[in-house]
Structure formats: C-alpha cells, structure tokens
Amino acid sequence: MKYIIIGGDAAGMSAAMQLVRKDAQADITVLERGEHYSYAQCGLPYWIGGEIESDRKLIARDADTYRIKHGIDARINHEVKAVDTKQKTVSGDGFCLAYDKLLIASGASPVIPDWENGDLKGIYTLKTIPDAKKIIAALGTEKKTVTVIGGGSIGLEVAENLAKANHHVRILERAKRLAMNFDKEMADYIHEKAIDEGIELELNHEIIGFSGDKDGHVTGIRTNLTECPTDIVIVAVGVRPNTDFLRNTDIHLNNNGAIRVNRYMETNVPDVYAAGDCATQYHRLINKDMYYPLGTHANKQGRIAGLNMCGNTRVFMGIVGTQIYQFFDLALARTGLSSREIEEIGYPYKCVQAKLPHVAGYYPTNETIHIRLQFHAETGVVLGGQFIGTKGVDKRCDVLATALYHGMTMQDLEELDLGYSPPFNSVWDPLQQTARRRP
Known part of the structure; x- marks a missing residue:
C-alpha cells in the first residue's frame, strides 16, 4: 500500500507511526514543505524569551530519524501545490507522486x-x-x-x-x-x-x-x-488552514478553508483523509464539527487517521474545548463552553463563581484559585468551566474536562471521589465546593 502524507508535524507523523506499526508492508512518503519535522510549536514563545535555550530542545524527531529508524521517505522542502483525486496523485515543483491512500495534514498558517x-x-x-x-x-x-x-x-x-x-x-x-x-x-x-x-x-x-x-x-x-x-x-490574531492547494478539487471545505472530515478522519473523497489544524474537529457538547486547532487534537486525529488508513477502525471521540496556558505566575485554563458560546447556541444556563484555596485552607502553601462554572439551567448538566490561579488549576480543569466528556451534572461533580490530604486538597475539592454553590 502506497501512503502519502502531506505535512510532517503532529498529525502527519502521528499517522505515519501508526502505519509503521500496523502495516508491515507500508510504503510511506511524507511531504513537508519546510525543513523541520515533529517540532513543538507551543514551545516557540519560550524559546524567543530565553526560557528554552535552543531550538534543538523543541525537535522531537528529525527527518533523518524517520528515514533511518522507521523507513519513512521523509522529504523536506516539498510543497504540495496540487492534488488530483481522480488520478490519485499529488504534485509540486519537480515532483508528481501517486498514492493509494492520502492523508492531508498540512496544518495552518498565521x-x-x-x-x-x-x-x-x-x-x-x-x-x-x-x-x-x-x-x-x-x-x-x-x-x-x-x-x-x-x-x-x-x-x-x-x-x-x-x-x-x-x-x-x-x-x-x-x-x-x-x-x-x-x-x-x-x-x-x-x-x-x-x-x-x-x-x-x-x-x-x-x-x-x-x-x-x-x-x-x-x-x-x-x-x-x-x-x-x-x-x-x-x-498573533489567529490562523488559517493551509488548504489553498485544494480549492480546485472536489474535497469539501468549510467557509474558513478547513477540510470537512467524519469521525474516521475521512473526507468526502474515497481514500483521502485529513487531520490536525487543516481539518475540522467534532465538538461533543454541541454535536457539531468546529475548527479548534490545537496540538492535542492534531496528535489524536493523526493517530486515528493512521489507524483507519491501514484498516484498524477507530473513531475520533471528539473534543470538549480544553485549553491551558501560563501567564506569568498564573495558570489560565478553560474547558467546555464560555457564557458567550452558550448564549450563541441558545441553551438556558446559569453560572456560579468562587474564590477558594487550592488545598486545605489552614495549610501554609494554600493559594487562591478562581473558579467559574456554567451549567444547563433545566438539566443541571455541566456546560463549561474556567480556572485562574497560581496552583492547582490544571488538576481542576482536567477533572471538569472528564466530567464534560461524560455529560455529568453539577450534582455528579459533588459526588466524585477525589483525593484528599491537606497538602493536596481540601476535604471538599474547590471544584466540588463551587458546584455546591449553585442556586
């Protein structure tokens, strides 16, 4: 089987490694328009600020590693400019290659x-x-x-x-x-x-x-x-999917240029898949495909695409909108829907907000964590949450993301069996304390 992958970063190489592991006869060619494979885009701000000393720290595997260790034809400076889904070829300056199955993982550009x-x-x-x-x-x-x-x-x-x-x-x-x-x-x-x-x-x-x-x-x-x-x-005002080279194909695109995919990462064209920042992501809370480009999604979608391309059926279970980043000594995290997003959808909802210590209040290392939760006004189902603080933010956000994934209610949050010890938590976790404040 001849596999061609457009794009050598998160989604593309996650797929490539699944093909290597699951199809012993796989003939894999990856076409990367730049010179770097599998690098940590999210680490770039920390490099320009001097927190990370070298770009070498940001590269997980280079092209030679994929070529020598995994037998992948990993090419650099190969920009795909056209895809012919009838003839099943991809082409650019100086090359035209045939494929049996194609993955488009071309990412996005600022x-x-x-x-x-x-x-x-x-x-x-x-x-x-x-x-x-x-x-x-x-x-x-x-x-x-x-x-x-x-x-x-x-x-x-x-x-x-x-x-x-x-x-x-x-x-x-x-x-x-x-x-x-x-x-x-x-x-x-x-x-x-x-x-x-x-x-x-x-x-x-x-x-x-x-x-x-x-x-x-x-x-x-x-x-x-x-x-x-x-x-x-x-x-830094946003990104746009790298899909201009698909405009003259019969591959369906969203208004913003993102490739429409189903839960198997398939496009509307047989044997053509897409994943990562160039594709849509299924949002579990609103049962709709969205464009939410993040490295976590790209890695998951790439893995799913690779498995499905070689006959190992796997469904992409979707996202709930989880994000966390640092701003000086604060951790800023959110998951699910914001109030504005809920209003745009039209759900009846309520909010509850609290300011609580991230561990036992009497413990000397306690720090304030700000929590805001949104929930359905009629069913009590959790719709989203936001967290800001110096400590304990990531833990609460990830617990809530798990609750959102499973469609839990505010009462369900109260009843979770979470770890307790004064250096780690209050007897009632701050997330649970906030849920209890609902009217």
Missing part, C-alpha cells in the same frame, strides 16, 4: 490581515522555527519596544516571555478585553496581571496600517484611535 504597509521589515508572525529565529535575531541584545497584535493565548504567551526578557511590551487588541474565550469576570484577573507585570494594554483598537522609516523598517502602528511607536511587531 493570519496577517490586509493592513497598509504590512510588508515593512520588523513585522513577524510566530508559527515555525524559522519564524522564531527571525524574531530572536531582530530582538538582539538591547531592550526593544515590541507590540503584540492580538490578546489571545499566543499573544499572551509571547507578551509574557518578551516582558520577562526585559523588553517593553505592548498588546494591541481590537476587542474590549484580552482572552475573549474567557468570560469577562475571569478575564479581569488576566488584565490585572498584565498591568502588574508592566505590559501596556491598548484595547478597542482597529489596526489601519504601519508606518516605516526610509529603510523600510516598521516604526509605528496606526489604529483608529492613535499611533503607537514600536521597534518590532508580532502579529
């Missing part, structure tokens, strides 16, 4: 809106190792004014790491607050932390364009409200 003078030097995005190298070189050794456009998770991680590296950091955000996937009541804590750490916040700003000097380097950002001087700009 969005740069059509702003004036967007081609000036000093304007960057952060998605790949070469992107990070350019930013590190531009930062140099002297303090810079860096403007991050976008106050989502990537923007906050970049801002944190640059601030820790003693740069003057500004966040420009067109919305009225940072972290729009958190409810306002929780996002307020993020605002406070940003200001406490010396980050300049400019909210409700619509970007018009950039100003530059005679050498073509950015010197400022023009918005609907002001002009902000800057040395460097990092744009």
